[in-house]
Amino acid sequence: MIRVPCPHCGDRDETEFHYGGEAGVAYPADPSALDDAAWASYLFVRSNPRGWLRERWFHGAGCRRWFNLERHTVTDEIRSPSEMRPQ
């Protein structure tokens, strides 16, 4: 069980959260201009690193807020949780 540090509620069990995938994937500025390959790339292709990854998490059983954190994909270490702010 991972302990996830929610920026609002503190450390909680992983089961209280939903995982939201990689953070910082920007929505295309003009989606209609993309061809199928570029759209599929936006939808499905992620960096998938072996190491630190910036991720989105949702604290569904607590404050019900989305936030970002960095997780090491090998060791599951977690660092620098932060509130999600409008770009």
Add this chain to the structure above:
Amino acid sequence: MTADVLALRRSPLHGTGFGLAAPGLTMAEEPFRSLVEVRSPAAPAGELVWRLGPDWWLVDGPPAPVVALEVPLAGELRAAGGVATDVSAHRTTLVLTGPHAATLIAHGCPIDLSIVPVGGCVQGTLAGAQVALGRTGPDSLRVYVRAAFARHLATWLSDAATPYVE
């Protein structure tokens, strides 16, 4: 007509016989509390106001035959951009008191309640059910549980309380 409707009302724990009065632990349901959820940066006015999260509050008031809390709260909050919504039917309220109350909850809740001050509230899971836990005193807790999970939680609490019944 209104009175007839109220007479037909059934709390989620109606007929379950939930309740306990032991020396170190009492449990009871307080049905039909007036509950209002508020979205506002500042805390709303009220006797029992819990902070559920950033800009998110739960106001707990006595049972009322009509929606009593929502309208005045919404009126106060409107100028500041806040909103109030009556959610009385969403949850029921369980009141646990006594020195064993926090210990009992710890059997099924991973949150450390000792760091929750009087007047503080945490949301999390208790025996798998999503709950809001508010502390009204050193030995008294209010558990707000969704109506659909209330019977499960009451059964679990009654079972978990066995060691504390003398």
